[in-house]
Amino acid sequence: xxxLKQELKAKIIEVLNLEDINVAxxxxxxxxxxxxxxxxxxxxxxxxxxxxxxxGIKLVDPKEGKNIFQSIETMxxxxxxxxxx
Amino acid sequence: xxxxYINGVGCISAQKTFDTIFLEEAIINExxxxxxxxxxxxxxxxxxxxxxxxxKGVKNGIVASALAMKEANTETFDAIITGTGMGCxxxxxxxxxxxxxxxxxxxxxxxFIQSTHNTVGSQIxxxxxxxxxxxxxxxxxxxxxxxxxxxxLQFDENEASSILxxxxxxxxxxxxxLFKLAGFIKQDNESPYKVLNSTTxxxxxxxxxxxxxxxxxxxxxxxxxxxxxxxxxxxQVNEVEAKIIDFLKSNSLxxxxxxxxxxxxxxxxxxxxxxxxxxxxCFKNTQQVYYKHLSGEYNTASAFGLWVGAKIxxxxxxxxxxxxxxxxxxxYKTILLYNQYKGIDHSFTLISKC
Amino acid sequence: xxxxxITGMGIISAIGNSVEENxxxxxNNKTAITTIENISTVHSDLRKVGEIKxxxxxxxxxxxxxxxxxxxxxxxxxxIAAKQAVQDAGITSINEYKTGLISATSxxxxxxxxxxxxxxxxxxxxxxxxxxxxxxxVAQKIADELxxxxxxxxxxxxCSSAANAIMLGARLIKSGKLDRVIVGGTxxxxxxxxxxxxxxxxxxxxxxxxxxxxxxxxxxxxxxxFLVLESDEMVAKENKKVLARVSGYGxxxxxxxxxxSSENGDGAFxxxxxxxxxxxxKPEEIDYINVHGTATPNNDxxxxxxxxxxxxxxxxxxxxxxxxxxGHTLAAAAAIEAVYSVLAIQNNVVFPNMNFKTPMEEFxxxxxxxxxxxxxxxxxxxxxxxxxNCSTVIFSKSE
Numbered sequence: 001x002x003x004l005k006q007e008l009k010a011k012i013i014e015v016l017n018l019e020d021i022n023v024a025x026x027x028x029x030x031x032x033x034x035x036x037x038x039x040x041x042x043x044x045x046x047x048x049x050x051x052x053x054x055x056g057i058k059l060v061d062p063k064e065g066k067n068i069f070q071s072i073e074t075m076x077x078x079x080x081x082x083x084x085x
Numbered sequence: 086x087x088x089x090y091i092n093g094v095g096c097i098s099a100q101k102t103f104d105t106i107f108l109e110e111a112i113i114n115e116x117x118x119x120x121x122x123x124x125x126x127x128x129x130x131x132x133x134x135x136x137x138x139x140x141k142g143v144k145n146g147i148v149a150s151a152l153a154m155k156e157a158n159t160e161t162f163d164a165i166i167t168g169t170g171m172g173c174x175x176x177x178x179x180x181x182x183x184x185x186x187x188x189x190x191x192x193x194x195x196x197f198i199q200s201t202h203n204t205v206g207s208q209i210x211x212x213x214x215x216x217x218x219x220x221x222x223x224x225x226x227x228x229x230x231x232x233x234x235x236x237x238l239q240f241d242e243n244e245a246s247s248i249l250x251x252x253x254x255x256x257x258x259x260x261x262x263l264f265k266l267a268g269f270i271k272q273d274n275e276s277p278y279k280v281l282n283s284t285t286x287x288x289x290x291x292x293x294x295x296x297x298x299x300x301x302x303x304x305x306x307x308x309x310x311x312x313x314x315x316x317x318x319x320x321q322v323n324e325v326e327a328k329i330i331d332f333l334k335s336n337s338l339x340x341x342x343x344x345x346x347x348x349x350x351x352x353x354x355x356x357x358x359x360x361x362x363x364x365x366x367c368f369k370n371t372q373q374v375y376y377k378h379l380s381g382e383y384n385t386a387s388a389f390g391l392w393v394g395a396k397i398x399x400x401x402x403x404x405x406x407x408x409x410x411x412x413x414x415x416x417y418k419t420i421l422l423y424n425q426y427k428g429i430d431h432s433f434t435l436i437s438k439c
Numbered sequence: 440x441x442x443x444x445i446t447g448m449g450i451i452s453a454i455g456n457s458v459e460e461n462x463x464x465x466x467n468n469k470t471a472i473t474t475i476e477n478i479s480t481v482h483s484d485l486r487k488v489g490e491i492k493x494x495x496x497x498x499x500x501x502x503x504x505x506x507x508x509x510x511x512x513x514x515x516x517x518x519i520a521a522k523q524a525v526q527d528a529g530i531t532s533i534n535e536y537k538t539g540l541i542s543a544t545s546x547x548x549x550x551x552x553x554x555x556x557x558x559x560x561x562x563x564x565x566x567x568x569x570x571x572x573x574x575x576x577v578a579q580k581i582a583d584e585l586x587x588x589x590x591x592x593x594x595x596x597x598c599s600s601a602a603n604a605i606m607l608g609a610r611l612i613k614s615g616k617l618d619r620v621i622v623g624g625t626x627x628x629x630x631x632x633x634x635x636x637x638x639x640x641x642x643x644x645x646x647x648x649x650x651x652x653x654x655x656x657x658x659x660x661x662x663x664x665f666l667v668l669e670s671d672e673m674v675a676k677e678n679k680k681v682l683a684r685v686s687g688y689g690x691x692x693x694x695x696x697x698x699x700s701s702e703n704g705d706g707a708f709x710x711x712x713x714x715x716x717x718x719x720x721k722p723e724e725i726d727y728i729n730v731h732g733t734a735t736p737n738n739d740x741x742x743x744x745x746x747x748x749x750x751x752x753x754x755x756x757x758x759x760x761x762x763x764x765x766g767h768t769l770a771a772a773a774a775i776e777a778v779y780s781v782l783a784i785q786n787n788v789v790f791p792n793m794n795f796k797t798p799m800e801e802f803x804x805x806x807x808x809x810x811x812x813x814x815x816x817x818x819x820x821x822x823x824x825x826x827x828n829c830s831t832v833i834f835s836k837s838e
Binding site (some may be wrong): 103165170171172177180181182184185188189190192193194196197200201202203204206207208210211213214215216217218219220221223224225227228231235238241242262263264266269291315316317319320384429430434 | 462480481482486494506540542544545547549552553556557559560567569570572573574575576579582587588589590592593594595596603607610611613614630631634635637638639690691692694696697698705706709767812824825826827828
């Protein structure tokens with residue numbers, strides 16, 4: 001789980017071009033959207049593709065992303081429970 | 086009928102056109118068939134959160150428009166109008182390549198969104214929170230002139246007092262390779278690439294973003310007044326002179342009133358004849374100016390041409406590097422710009438000292 | 440304000456290859472959202488579209504193009520619609536008066552670019568298509584087909600493009616810059632747009648259901664439509680029949696998000712407000728709204744709220760989205776719907792909003808779900824695009 005969290009932080013920084021942020025800057029329970037990392041709905045769509053591509057998880061409704069992408073913590077938990085690859 | 090004044094300009098191009106006065110650092114590059122851009126420090130203008138998804142054209146457009154707004158000292162507009170021949174071609178290309186390479190799987194929206202041609206104009210509006218009229222023209226070498234014509238129409242009809250207009254185009258490696266294949270860009274082994282008296286087909290390409298703040302009020306810092314603009318899809322070489330005479334006449338002017346003519350010479354041996362014919366005839370006693378040896382050719386390079394025209398009128402001088410011939414003039418009051426690409430999409434723009 | 444005269448129309452869409460065929464389909468509930476046939480895409484089973492059931496070869500034959508032509512599909516359907524419009528307006532000598540063409544497209548010749556992307560370097564016979572990628576090439580080809588030499592330009596503001604082409608055309612006529620202008624838009628289906636909209640997760644996996652509480656997104660479509668606008672001097676001089684008039688128009692930017700519309704539909708509200716100002720009409724004079732109604736959760740909520748703001752929830756006129764018939768035809772959509780608006784005025788009929796079952800919970804807005812006959816003087820048509828681009832055009836009966 002810890003390794004997955006680190007992996008997610010690195011991936012999010014890379015996929016979303018968060019140039020000024022380091023893995024160490026992101027805490028497990030930081031809000032990814034809104035006040036935290038400041039991600040938006042387009043980022044959410046990017047993350048949905050990442051779930052599909054890297055973990056074999058297909059979301060059909062973008063609204064499902066809301067709960068999953070609350071924080072690194074929630075993302076890692078969801079991926080662990082649902083991953084197919 | 087309100088007047089149209091150019092009250093601020095901003096330009097990102099293959100030359101250092103920011104933090105300079107008027108091409109004093111310009112360099113003629115005759116060895117590249119795609120001129121690289123002189124890139125500003127984007128982060129001086131755009132926040133890190135905003136910049137991370139922006140295409141090159143969006144960044145250049147935002148910086149060029151910011152420079153123009155700073156000069157004009159306004160950020161409030163009744164319209165934002167842009168022109169672009171190809172849009173943010175690099176993101177279109179990225180999305181398309183991913184689509185083909187991954188057999189339509191695992192695609193992400195960012196590059197698709199930026200492939201929409203109005204993305205520059207709308208991201209500027211988003212940044213300024215400007216809810217006004219917002220148009221984007223996409224029509225080859227009259228993309229920018231269409232934006233200018235639209236703006237002028239709004240001033241003429243008393244519908245606007247302040248409009249931001251701009252021309253933006255991108256180039257990337259893949260598109261350049263296609264354009265070489267099709268012969269639009271000069272072949273790799275043909276350098277030195279000269280624009281005047283070229284004997285080869287095709288052009289030297291580049292990219293850029295040029296913005297103008299247009300207002301109905303003359304200011305101390307005004308550059309020039311835009312008198313008129315006309316767009317014509319098709320003309321024969323021997324029809325251009327008559328067209329120009331007509332166009333000038335409708336503005337109560339004649340050839341002898343033109344203090345300088347800015348021509349879109351681009352080194353394509355097949356179509357530069359459109360310019361050469363008038364340069365050798367009706368404008369042989371007129372100061373002729375060219376600029377695509379500095380800016381390269383691209384669909385909105387003519388916006389760089391208007392930038393040159395505005396600078397000539399404001400500074401009342403023409404850098405030697407721009408001169409086709411040498412006709413001394415005590416002052417530069419009225420300037421005509423003429424542009425076409427591949428013999429179609431002709432435009433005539435008339436500006437004057439204000 | 441009397442408005443600018445419309446003297447001709449042409450259209451090719453999934454529901455018909457002419458104005459008459461489109462009208463017949465609208466009257467008979469003949470929708471045309473089907474499995475895609477002309478493009479091979481991995482999404483063909485799940486993403487139905489509004490497709491013109493003609494191959495490129497059939498379209499080329501119709502235009503009598505030579506074998507070495509380099510028309511994109513977008514240019515071909517555009518040329519077909521524009522030629523119909525010019526013929527309908529009875530124009531024979533196109534350069535006799537100051538005549539312009541204002542086209543609109545979103546992806547231009549992308550259908551060819553995506554087909555030959557890697558072939559260009561392998562197959563010399565495909566190189567001719569490199570120049571047909573950009574939007575301007577589409578207008579150029581249409582102008583050539585019409586023999587038109589004057590002002591030609593193209594507007595690309597995503598899904599509101601053709602509304603803006605109509606708007607610019609009307610302004611050019613009003614200002615006297617042009618005597619006649621052919622305005623409209625064209626967009627062919629492409630894998631590029633199918634996949635692009637899919638990444639935004641706004642494609643329906645079934646049939647689009649505008650203004651339904653359970654709507655799940657849009658179906659893409661392809662189409663082209665053009666209208667001929669003429670000055671009153673031209674109409675008088677040539678004794679032209681006026682089909683209807685463009686009486687109002689407005690464009691505004693939502694300035695909210697790159698692809699989504701704002702909660703309260705600010706941009707849409709402002710566009711409608713401006714159109715009313717230009718026309719001098721009041722909201723209560725509108726008999727029918729042809730809504731943008733893409734059936735994405737976001738559009739219909741935002742557009743609905745804007746309509747409520749303009750008209751008042753109790754005073755909303757009959758409204759419908761015609762996208763269940765045609766699919767969302769992107770840059771062409773507003774031209775398609777302009778033709779439908781004129782047909783509504785000519786025939787005094789409101790077209791049905793198909794696929795509607797359950798009202799949205801956010802407000803009390805029930806679209807007209809069956810064909811309705813009534814006198815129609817004024818139709819308001821909305822079209823919104825990415826980048827917050829919001830446009831409204833009002834069409835009126837010519838007295």
